[in-house]
Amino acid sequence: MAASQKLATFIMDLGSLLIKSVFRTKEQQSMTKRFKVVITDLMTEPLDAERLVLGEVADVIALDAKSEAELVGQIEDADAVMVYHYLTFSKSSIDRLSYCRVIVRPGVGYDAIDIAAARERGIPVCNVPDYGSEEVADSAVAMAVSLARGTHLLCNRLRRGVGPWNVDQAKPIPRLRGRRFGIVGCGRIGTAAALRAKAFGLEVAFFDPYLPDGIDKALGIRRVERLDDLLSSSHILSVHCPLTDETRGMIAASEISRMPQGSFLVNTARGGIVDTVAVVDALQRGRLAGAGIDVLEQEPPPVDSPVLAAWRDPNHPAHDRLLLNPHTAYYCEEGSDEFRTKGAQEVMRALLGQPLRNVVN
Structure with a gap:
C-alpha cells in the first residue's frame, strides 16, 4: 500500500475514533444528567426513603407547600412531581411543567390531581394503590x-x-x-x-x-x-x-x-x-x-x-x-416507608423510561 493511502486510512480511522468518542461522551452526559424531582407537600427533610431510591440519578426537593399558589416558580423545570393530599394540583400547575415525565401520588386517592389535564399533556399520573x-x-x-x-x-x-x-x-x-x-x-x-x-x-x-x-x-x-x-x-x-x-x-x-x-x-x-x-x-x-x-x-x-x-x-x-380522626387511618411506621418507597420507585421507572406500574389516567 502506498504511503499516501496508509496516511489517508490512518486519518479516516482517527476521525472515526474521534467521532465515536464525542458521541460516547454525549451519551455518558445524558446518562449522568441529574434529574429534578419535586415533592409538593407533606414531606420535609430528611428525605431518606426517596433519596435511597432516587439519589443516584436525581435531586429530590421537598417544598412542604400548603397551597397550590406556593408552587409557582418551583416546579416548572421538574422532571417528576410527587403530590400528597394537602393541596390541589390543577391544570394551571400541570400546564407550567416543561419537562415532567410523571406525576406520582404516593397514596391511593388521586382526586386532587387533574388527571385529564395531565393526559392532554401526555404526562402519566400514577398512584400507590396498595400501601395502606x-x-x-x-x-x-x-x-x-x-x-x-x-x-x-x-x-x-x-x-x-x-x-x-x-x-x-x-x-x-x-x-x-x-x-x-x-x-x-x-x-x-x-x-x-x-x-x-x-x-x-x-x-x-x-x-x-x-x-x-x-x-x-x-x-x-x-x-x-x-x-x-x-x-x-x-x-x-x-x-x-x-x-x-x-x-x-x-x-x-x-x-x-x-x-x-x-x-x-x-x-x-x-x-x-x-x-x-x-x-x-x-x-x-x-x-x-x-x-x-x-x-x-x-x-x-x-x-x-x-x-x-x-x-x-x-x-x-x-x-x-x-x-x-385527622385523616390518619392509613398510617403506620412500616406503611409510611412503603408508600414513600413505592412512590419513588414509580418515579425512577419514569425517569429511566421503563414501563410504569400504576397509571390512573
Whole structure:
C-alpha cells in the first residue's frame, strides 16, 4: 500500500475514533444528567426513603407547600412531581411543567390531581394503590367496633363524670354476631375490611357495581345490587370507594335517613363522599347511634366547621357519639416507608423510561 493511502486510512480511522468518542461522551452526559424531582407537600427533610431510591440519578426537593399558589416558580423545570393530599394540583400547575415525565401520588386517592389535564399533556399520573390497605381496614373496623360496643361513648362520658358507672347510658348494645356490616366499595381496602368484620361474626354485604362477579363467593360475603338495599339493612355502614364525580355526595342526608334507627356510619375513604354535616344532624336526631370519621371535605377543617363544633362541645348531642380522626387511618411506621418507597420507585421507572406500574389516567 502506498504511503499516501496508509496516511489517508490512518486519518479516516482517527476521525472515526474521534467521532465515536464525542458521541460516547454525549451519551455518558445524558446518562449522568441529574434529574429534578419535586415533592409538593407533606414531606420535609430528611428525605431518606426517596433519596435511597432516587439519589443516584436525581435531586429530590421537598417544598412542604400548603397551597397550590406556593408552587409557582418551583416546579416548572421538574422532571417528576410527587403530590400528597394537602393541596390541589390543577391544570394551571400541570400546564407550567416543561419537562415532567410523571406525576406520582404516593397514596391511593388521586382526586386532587387533574388527571385529564395531565393526559392532554401526555404526562402519566400514577398512584400507590396498595400501601395502606391493612391499616385503613384496621382503622375502619376498630372505629366501628368501638362505637357499636359503646366503648367510645362510655369512655367519653365517664371521663367527664357524666352518668352512672355502669353500662346503662350506652344501652341498647345489641350483639355484633349476625348483624350486617355493609361495605360501599369492595376494592383492596373494602376486601380487607370484609375479612376483619367476618372475624367478629358480622354478616358482611357490599355494594360495588364495578366489581366482577364471583368476588362475593370467593370471600364468602353477600353482594347487594342496590345501594338503597345496603343502606336499609346495615347495622354498620363502612365507606371504601374512591372519590369521583359519581361518588361525590353519595352518602348525604337522604341516604342516611334510610339507614336503620340506631345504626353506625364509618368513613375512612374520602370526605367528599359523605356529607359530614348531615352525619352530625343524624347523630343529634338519634337516627345514627355513632359515627367514625377519618376524612373531611376540607382538611384541615375550617375553624367554624359545625362538625368540629359538635365534636368539641360536650353539651352537643352528637359529642359522645362522634369519633373524629385527622385523616390518619392509613398510617403506620412500616406503611409510611412503603408508600414513600413505592412512590419513588414509580418515579425512577419514569425517569429511566421503563414501563410504569400504576397509571390512573
